[in-house]
Amino acid sequence: MASAPPAALTTARDLLRHHPLVDGHNDLAWRIREGSGLDLRRVDLAAPVVGTHTDLPRLRRGGVGAQFWSVYVPGALQGEAALATTLEQVDLVHRMIGRHPDDLELALSADDVEGAFARGRIASLLGAEGGHSIAGSLGVLRMLHRLGVRYLTLTHNVNVPWADSATDVPATGGLSAFGEEVVREMNRLGMLVDLSHVADSTARDALRVTEAPVVFSHSGARAVCDHPRNVPDDLLRGLAANGGVCMVTFVSDFVSPGCRAWALGLRAEVERRGLDPRDAAVRAAVAGEHLADHPRPRATLAQVADHVEHVRRVAGVDHVGLGGDYDGAEDLPEGLEDVSCYPALIAELLDRGWRRDECARLVGGNVLRVLREAEALARSASARRGPSTARIEDLDRA
Incomplete structure (x- = not known):
């Protein structure tokens, strides 16, 4: 595979020194749990970590300025088991940040991201992957927000009682009445609505209900690779009208x-x-x-760039970002094998004619704008209405 010219790579690295690269999704926390349990003394992120795509030296080489750490738990866990395991993963990420204070810093807002970046640290945000993590409770949703979770992916690979997944048999037909209330409460909190993994019908319902911009934290373009986890063009156009961002993933099966x-x-x-x-x-x-x-x-870096360019053509340069899904994917493209590889992708886009300011929006400017807009909407929404006390058994009663 041909690589970008050295001058483009130099420009890409310089750009990432001045603009925070905000990646939408990384599953290192679950990879740590699988390999070392909950004992962080068994893994040293300050050194190369064998068997992962992520550690601090590679994050630094990759120019990563901010990371949404996924607090994913499997969809096979439901109810109290899903909630307890999610809280353990939230705790694991908080402890991971605390063990590396010179490198990682908890971020709860767009301003926090920029402040941490200015101090030379990698801003660390949390994202919950799948509505099963809230166990059908808006109170749990609010508590996850208080613990630092700044997006919720409405489903993972299987349906939840109030929303259909892209990779399960349709059951709800999109969002149920309770699912719509989940989106409204997320708007009120300032928690981003993440539409990666959801069925097209669920995404359309969410775009109809939401007052704030949404994200696809780690998805590709379906027109480039026909996979249900990727976003069709009509939804990309709807995303642009909403003001949201599709953060292009590197998962080979979604790319190639x-x-x-x-x-x-x-x-x-x-x-x-x-x-x-x-x-x-x-x-x-x-x-x-x-x-x-x-x-x-093998998928290739150039094919990932093709997805980025397609999202740009359909939705616009203000509505595209990056969400690698490192440590959550079984296979990655040639040239994007781990988190050190982001500069090579930016260099590829520069070589294709992207301007420096356009790349700055791609790597982080767009998602930081979405965060700020969600935060502003939350302030006004909270002034208009209090916490929702809706219960799934009331709204979705058969």
């Missing part, structure tokens, strides 16, 4: 049509054997055999 076709072939083989394609261990076992006759293609 060839990788998507390979993944569908693997799924078909798993199903042919009468096994469950949703089981990661099953997929991995079958993939080992499948690879012998079906080599897995």
